[in-house]
Amino acid sequence: MLELDFAGWFQCRLATDPDPSDERRGVSGWSFAVGCEPDLDRIIRFQEPLAKRSHAPEVGVTVRAVRVNGTDRLEHPLLGAKVDLLDDPMFEGRNGLIAEDGHEPIHPFDLRITNGSVTLRRKDGLDPAASPLGVSLAQLRRRFGGGFEANEAARSDVAAATEIPDIEAWLWNRIEILEHECQQEDDVDAQAALETRLWALQNPLTEHKIRFALGGRVSYAFAVGEHGGTVEVEDPDRDLGGAPVRDAPWPIKFWMGGWMADALCAFAKGTLTVPFKRPSRR
Amino acid sequence: MDVADGLLVVDLSAPEPAATICNRSGLIHALTEAAELEHGLMIQYLFAAFTMRTGEQEGLSVPERERLRRWQADILRVAREEMAHLATVGNLLTAIGGAPHFRRPNMPAKGRYFPQGGTYRPFSLEPFSLATIERFIAFEQPHRVPGEQYLVEPQLAYGTVGCLYHQIKEALKRLDDGGLFVTQGDDQDDDERTAAMKIGKVTDLKSARAAVTSIVNEGEGLGTGGVSSHWECFKQIRTQLIACSSANPAFEPARPVMANPLTRLPAGAATADLVDHPVTKPIAELFNWIYATVLLMLMEHSAYAGETNEQREGLQATIRRMMSGVLRPLGEILTERPAHPKPGSVNAGPSFELYADLRLPSSPSRAWMLFSERLDEAAAACGSLATKEGAAPRLGIIHEHLRLAAGEADRLRPGA
Numbered sequence: 001m002l003e004l005d006f007a008g009w010f011q012c013r014l015a016t017d018p019d020p021s022d023e024r025r026g027v028s029g030w031s032f033a034v035g036c037e038p039d040l041d042r043i044i045r046f047q048e049p050l051a052k053r054s055h056a057p058e059v060g061v062t063v064r065a066v067r068v069n070g071t072d073r074l075e076h077p078l079l080g081a082k083v084d085l086l087d088d089p090m091f092e093g094r095n096g097l098i099a100e101d102g103h104e105p106i107h108p109f110d111l112r113i114t115n116g117s118v119t120l121r122r123k124d125g126l127d128p129a130a131s132p133l134g135v136s137l138a139q140l141r142r143r144f145g146g147g148f149e150a151n152e153a154a155r156s157d158v159a160a161a162t163e164i165p166d167i168e169a170w171l172w173n174r175i176e177i178l179e180h181e182c183q184q185e186d187d188v189d190a191q192a193a194l195e196t197r198l199w200a201l202q203n204p205l206t207e208h209k210i211r212f213a214l215g216g217r218v219s220y221a222f223a224v225g226e227h228g229g230t231v232e233v234e235d236p237d238r239d240l241g242g243a244p245v246r247d248a249p250w251p252i253k254f255w256m257g258g259w260m261a262d263a264l265c266a267f268a269k270g271t272l273t274v275p276f277k278r279p280s281r282r
Numbered sequence: 283m284d285v286a287d288g289l290l291v292v293d294l295s296a297p298e299p300a301a302t303i304c305n306r307s308g309l310i311h312a313l314t315e316a317a318e319l320e321h322g323l324m325i326q327y328l329f330a331a332f333t334m335r336t337g338e339q340e341g342l343s344v345p346e347r348e349r350l351r352r353w354q355a356d357i358l359r360v361a362r363e364e365m366a367h368l369a370t371v372g373n374l375l376t377a378i379g380g381a382p383h384f385r386r387p388n389m390p391a392k393g394r395y396f397p398q399g400g401t402y403r404p405f406s407l408e409p410f411s412l413a414t415i416e417r418f419i420a421f422e423q424p425h426r427v428p429g430e431q432y433l434v435e436p437q438l439a440y441g442t443v444g445c446l447y448h449q450i451k452e453a454l455k456r457l458d459d460g461g462l463f464v465t466q467g468d469d470q471d472d473d474e475r476t477a478a479m480k481i482g483k484v485t486d487l488k489s490a491r492a493a494v495t496s497i498v499n500e501g502e503g504l505g506t507g508g509v510s511s512h513w514e515c516f517k518q519i520r521t522q523l524i525a526c527s528s529a530n531p532a533f534e535p536a537r538p539v540m541a542n543p544l545t546r547l548p549a550g551a552a553t554a555d556l557v558d559h560p561v562t563k564p565i566a567e568l569f570n571w572i573y574a575t576v577l578l579m580l581m582e583h584s585a586y587a588g589e590t591n592e593q594r595e596g597l598q599a600t601i602r603r604m605m606s607g608v609l610r611p612l613g614e615i616l617t618e619r620p621a622h623p624k625p626g627s628v629n630a631g632p633s634f635e636l637y638a639d640l641r642l643p644s645s646p647s648r649a650w651m652l653f654s655e656r657l658d659e660a661a662a663a664c665g666s667l668a669t670k671e672g673a674a675p676r677l678g679i680i681h682e683h684l685r686l687a688a689g690e691a692d693r694l695r696p697g698a
Contacts, residue, residue: 095607
């Protein structure tokens with residue numbers, strides 16, 4: 001059995017409640033496309049962010065630890081491998097019509113882990129008896145998030161992962177930095193963008209939501225491929241020392257949180273478990 | 283009212299002879315009027331917000347776009363608060379033996395509201411502009427009022443929203459003889475969401491007066507929780523709008539939307555400038571259909587007709603989802619679409635027309651059957667519209683949302 005612990009910041013440029021899910025710039029919620037940035041597109045990007053903002057964290061989810069049959073492997077081809085969600089996945093809550101806040105499933109779910117030569121990829125299929133909307137809600141529910149957690153344990157985990165132990169201090173520091181940047185900025189469009197970022201951080205209607213979201217997380221746990229889907233494995237030099245099992249699902253547990261609305265980024269951390277077949281000895 | 287130096291001025295010094303509310307029926311009458319005011323204000327604010335330009339492709343500079351977005355956010359916030367006020371007034375009505383009220387006349391409504399010395403202030407769906415903001419400021423202006431007594435429901439007189447609430451507040455105190463409040467509050471919501479929206483639960487004089495005070499503070503007062511009152515908010519927008527227009531005389535904050543769009547001739551009218559574009563008109567009718575469905579759902583939700591908690595939560599959630607995920611995008615689409623087939627004509631907008639009286643069936647199962655059918659029919663209509671040439675891509679998403687909502691209503695309905 002192969003266990004891959006992954007973590008890192010990801011970007012998701014989405015509008016937030018009560019804006020409609022397809023709102024292009026953000027108006028009534030607490031996240032916005034500002035200035036000359038492209039419209040919000042809701043896509044979850046584990047790599048290669050779009051229109052990165054000043055003072056945003058570095059986006060890139062990677063494998064941080066590997067265990068084989070429970071034993072840590074300090075040298076493994078997949079250590080440091082890039083983790084990516086392919087096919088433009090989104091949080092499909094649709095203003096609660098599919099799922100309420102904190103329960104939105106990621107759809108589609110097509111996970112790829114690669115170091116350039118070794119690649120593991122598993123796409124989660126849904127029940128073939130799909131609804132007319134093309135997605136079986138009954139099966140999608142198993143990919144629902146577990147609700148927004150902001151208890152002490154969650155906040156502690158998030159703080160450790162994001163390296164933001166004091167949200168209040170972070171907020172004031174961010175405001176100070178942006179105010180300084182705004183004063184130095186000559187370009188009127190860039191200045192207008194900074195003013196909107198500052199407005200969001202200081203407006204009583206948005207700042208408490210921004211603050212709250214930065215300290216919590218949503219947890220997910222399901223079996224990738226439980227109802228089919230596709231599997232791809234590339235290991236030309238047999239670096240993995242065996243073959244992933246293709247006809248059994250791959251369990252995954254992870255959380256997403258520490259939502260940094262000012263950067264349209266959040267943190268992801270979790271573990272993918274890949275059942276493995278050792279080559280038989282002759 | 284006068285217009286002086288471009289500003290709308292309400293004469294607060296003139297006496298406002300107002301009827302004193304002297305019995306339960308009079309209080310119900312006044313609160314029913316308040317409900318219509320909140321509802322009518324809400325849709326005027328929504329209409330103005332929907333007409334605001336949002337993109338660089340609409341001729342705005344980036345700074346103008348950012349500024350407009352904040353004004354739009356403020357106006358939508360005020361509209362949501364009016365929605366909460368409507369719900370609180372519903373609780374006040376329930377508490378004294380009346381019933382929540384969701385009906386209202388179609389727009390424009392002239393000779394109906396803010397009766398004061400033989401004059402009225404029209405309710406009208408107008409695109410965002412300096413004149414529109416000044417109308418909004420006048421609606422929310424602080425007040426004064428005296429009065430005289432009547433047996434029957436009084437002929438109300440008020441120049442501002444706050445004026446009417448002042449009369450209501452005084453009447454609550456005067457009429458509370460130990461028998462005015464007839465509810466323990468189990469026919470009013472008391473959950474996290476209603477608390478977040480500050481919808482006051484009403485069971486006695488203290489909670490009733492607190493509810494009214496909260497409405498007034500949010501409207502004309504100092505605001506609450508660091509958030510400016512509606513009056514202050516609109517005044518700030520006015521100041522900034524004047525500054526933006528001075529800096530750029532070509533600044534056009536709103537799309538070229540017609541005032542008071544209509545899809546049908548109003549009663550008694552021989553002619554009217556109706557929305558008649560072959561794609562826009564059915565979208566406008568779809569908006570009105572869903573709006574009426576939401577109002578029926580609100581009526582059922584307020585009726586406490588025997589649904590389970592899950593059904594009530596589902597109803598509340600569907601109402602909320604229709605507002606964010608369907609009505610708002612449809613309203614915005616309508617302001618981007620031509621009202622008439624002739625090229626270069628003005629744009630349409632949501633008309634909020636009610637084509638029929640709102641009446642609930644007598645049992646929850648029949649009411650839910652109606653909701654489920656209406657949502658299904660709306661989904662089918664939207665799906666058809668989404669395939670038409672020139673239709674907005676957003677209609678496809680709205681179609682999906684309506685399908686989901688119809689399915690949920692069908693799943694939850696009593697007896698299903």
